[in-house]
Amino acid sequence: MTRVAVLLAAVLGAAMLSLFWGPEMGFLWRGMWSGEGPAALTLRVIRGPRVAAGLGVGAVLGLSGALFQMLFRNPLAAPDLMGFTSGAGLAIVAAISLGLALPLPLVSAAGGLLAALLVAALSRHRHRPTPPLTLVLVGLGVGFTTSALGTFLMTRLPVQEAAEAQRWLTGSLAARGWDHVAQVWAIGIGLTLAAAAQMRPLAALELGPDLAAGLGIRAGRARAALASTAVLLAAAGVAVAGPLPFVALMAAPLGARLVQARTAAGRLAAAATTGAGIVVLADLAARAALPGIQLPVGVATGLLGAPYLLWLLAREMERGDL
Amino acid sequence: MRTLPLLALVAAAAALSLGVGVRPLSPGNVWQALTAFDATDADHVTLLALRLPRLAAGLVAGAALGIAGTMMQALTRNPLADPGLLGVNAGAACAIVAGGLMLGLRDEGAMAALAFPGAALASVAVFALGGGLRGDAGPVRLTLAGAALNALLLSVVSAILLIRQETLDVFRFWVAGSLTQAAERPLAGMALVVAAAGGLALAVAPAVEALSLGAALARGLGVRPGRVQAAALAVVALATGAAVTVAGPIAFLGLMVPPLARRLAGHALRAELLVSAAMGAAILLLADTAGRVLIAPAEVRAGVMTALIGGPVFILIARRIRPGAMA
Amino acid sequence: MPRSSSRASLCRRSFLASAAASVLAAPALRAHQGGLRFTHAYGETVLPAPARRVVSLGYTGQDMLLALGLAPIAVRYWYGDHPFGVWPWAQPYLGDARPVLITGEVSLERVADLAPDLILAAGSGISRAEYEVLSRIAPVLMHDPRHSPYGTPWDVETRIVGRAIGRENLAEERIAGVHAAFAAARARHPDWAGRTAVAAYQDGGQTGAFAGEDTRARFLAALGFRPPEALGRLPLISGFYAQLSPEDLSPIDADLLIWISSLARAPDIAGLAMRRTLRAFAQGRELFVDELIAGALSFGSVLSLPFALKALEADIATALDGRPWTPVAPSVAAGIAP
Secondary structure, eight states: OHHHHHHHHHHHHHHHHHHHOSTTHHHHHHHHHHOOHHHHHIIIIIIHHHHHHHHHHHHHHHHHHHHHHHHHTOTTOOTTTTTHHHHHHHHHHHHHHHTOOOOHHHHHHHHHHHHHHHHHHHHOOSSSOOOHHHHHHHHHHHHHHHHHHHHHHHHTSOHHHHHHHHHHHHOOOTTOOHHHHHHHHHHHHHHHHHHHTTHHHHHHHHTOHHHHHHTTOOHHHHHHHHHHHHHHHHHHHHHHHOOOTTHHHHHHHHHHHHHOOOSHHHHHHHHHHHHHHHHHHHHHHHHHSSTTEEOOHHHHHHHHHHHHHHHHHHHHHHTTOO | OOHHHHHHHHHHHHHHHHHOSSSOOOHHHHHHHHHSOOTTOHHHHIIIIIIHHHHHHHHHHHHHHHHHHHHHHHHHTOTTOOTIIIIIHHHHHHHHHHHHHHHOOOSHHHHHHHHHHHHHHHHHHHHHHTTGGGTOOOHHHHHHHHHHHHHHHHHHHHHHHHHOTTHHHHHHHHHSOOSTTGGGSOHHHHHHHHHHHHHHHHHHHHHHHHHTTOHHHHHHTTOOHHHHHHHHHHHHHHHHHHHHHHHOOOOSHHHHHHHHHHHHHTTOHHHHHHHHHHHHHHHHHHHHHHHHHHTTTSOOOHHHHHHHHHHHHHHHHHHHOOHHHHO | OOHHHHHHHHHHHHHHHHHHHHHHHHHHTOEETTEEEEEETTEEEEESSOOSSEEEOSTTHHHHHHHTTOOOSEEEOOSSSOGGGOOTTTGGGTTTOOOEEEEESOOHHHHHHTOOSEEEOTTSOOOHHHHHHHHHHSOEEOOOTTSOTTOOOHHHHHHHHHHHTTOHHHHHHHHHHHHHHHHHHHHHOGGGTTOBEEEEEEETTEEEEEOTTOHHHHHHHHTTOBOOHHHHTSOOBTTTEEEEOTTOOGGGOOSEEEEEOOGGGHHHHHTOGGGGGSHHHHTTOEEEEOHHHHHHHHHOOTTHHHHHHHHHHHHHHHHTSSOTTSOOHHHHHTTOOO
16 A cells, blocks of 8 residues: 555656746746746646646556456557557547537547447457457557558648647647546546446456356456446547557556556556556656657657567567467 | 469559559550650650559569568568568658758658668567567567557657658658659669569578478478578568668558468468569559549559558458467 | 730739738727737637737748847747748848747747747647637737638738737838839739749659649739639649649649749659640740748748749749740759750
């Protein structure tokens, strides 16, 4: 428990750092207390919601990744590798380009669920159970297809819309307001409660489908419910920040390493907290690494996450899992 | 081997590539263009300066990618291996955009010179990371290593592009290649490179097949695994580099062609290489021709066309393999 | 229709068009008691008083501010290697000012740090969400609602900026000066009126032409030229350009064909075999425009337009002199002359 508290404190520290970092740090600090002027404005209107939205997005993505990884008992099963986040992102870009005025969380959830259904249907075998790695590979293929469609769509869009779509597909936290924060936190808390209600089946499924059946769990139905919850969690994050690559993949294993929780609930909490920390720090890096130049946060998580995936693959091979 | 239908396919693709486009050409025009070329006649120019170079580039790049894909899949025993998917696109693009920015290069020739080592380096890197050098690259591992390398390199590329607006147009070509600039490419030189790569591939094919039985067995047959791997990688690097220089990065072709070729050629690697070269050329030409008329007068780049077809093909192949069985 | 009368009607039409534009623009700028009211693409903005500290987020906004004698406190980087993102035609107006350069995604907190009293974001490509946050920092002006995001005419834009910084008279003076320069050029070359002209590009294997609300197309229209009819039949992308098939470049075979390019890309144009089938090529009516002048045409601002006109007038005249053998100097230098 103390380790969870330390991790939580570390992430809060990262959030504070992200809130105040910059040449004008002291000025911001005074502005926070005076409550007026450009410093207070920066904190309240620009960085405050940005950091809070980043925390929420990171937490739902981390939670989503952890759920998938536990469900399929494989560290490579993550909504970003399996094409769900890119499906959600493509749906948003398609909605923007068609000029549909639908709420983004709905569009994103529809895209994510559609991609998940596609992956599930396409990797299904009549005669044998689907190995998780087949799901990952088919998901990768769905991701390739959606990104090809995105490229094609983008070449047909007017300049302004194409630039906006490009930013969405990269993943950005620019100009996120308190309404975005409320949205991702509200949906995130709702879905977290839904996940919490499924802890017993999740713990049983982790032991393997046979043991789960022995415990009276209907594996197929329980798995579908958990997977839908996880896809919706990922979609909630995508609706605010776009399909940030690799956050969902990295959060759970890093969190488990930092906290060493045993229970499913403990590991999920660690993954959510770690995800929040990753996004906030990546956003800070994207904002502050190059002086005078601000990059979208998706670029930073891509730069951080890809080496992690390569390291993960190397380790998996050492252990003979791949 | 069914040689005739294969040749007919390539001939049909070539005929379509020469005959279909925005500007209709009559057989009389074609004859005139060949016998009495007039540089100010738009029909003649279309045939000889646009469609013929595109045909040549399609043959060179398509054959190269067919050979590279087949060799990669044979070497790694991985049906998901494709020089594009395993980081070549991103490697070439990254080398060009980063090099172009740092060295201030603008002209296409210098960019191609960067694309070549960039692509080759990236494919060797992903091969090493994916465990290919040790001969135990499982399909999942190699594919994911490719995806990771792609993501990494593309993040670098998009960071640069977001800072430098004007590089965007030039770069577009290096994300998904096309045959539109065929006339300005070193076609003859690259054709020679591809021929050399093909010759080397045919020479080394029996040893690669022996290697697929396992390193120990191969040694027993008098094969030196290290040398064979180096030769096969040289084939991949040469053929891919030539294809990128001619047509920019074109993904998925090396993935799609080998399984089709195996159906025609059986499981003899030499025959499979030849069939792959022919089919790669035919498919790339068809993709290019379709992209030419789909949204005319604008064009869909051949690289985008192959990606649109290739994603579903990837899924189809991924469905079939059993990751457990490969470990 | 005889040629002379069509020329006259064209002149009249362009005069009427610019008159109509100024009449239409008037209500958008109507002063309101207690402030300056502006209607723009994202809504309505009220300025309490003429602005003094202006952040310019539009890719070309610095030119208008500098022309009106007010250096922006921040400039958006578009392209090119020029100090503070200010191109040579505007450098003399910069004086001692050292504007902050904003590159990449617009950093809202940097804008807030600068404590501006106006954010000019017409032609900036920012999203509505960014607009809303920026509006909490200072009043924000987006592009004119009657035009596409990058398609507001330079004089309309300059007038809006002049109004926003309380220098309307100077704005009118500058605008009149540029209109006069173009009128004088038209008067010096009455033969240009009614002839066809097009600005084209060749990039990454794709040939295209600027048309519609594009600044380069408007520059040619201001000299009395009209676009070729075949170009009008192509679908316009984003309201300002059209893509051509490499097999059919006839839509750009105008009396005057201007290549918007840079010396480094000149070989792309020289290598374009289909170009040799154009009458404009055979008759030496092509004009190559290098990076600096291409930039001036692309900025299309109250400062860059006269700069481009001065640089190009003689070359356009040479290209259109009816004698294919007289060399058009920039085209010869770029190696694309016949």
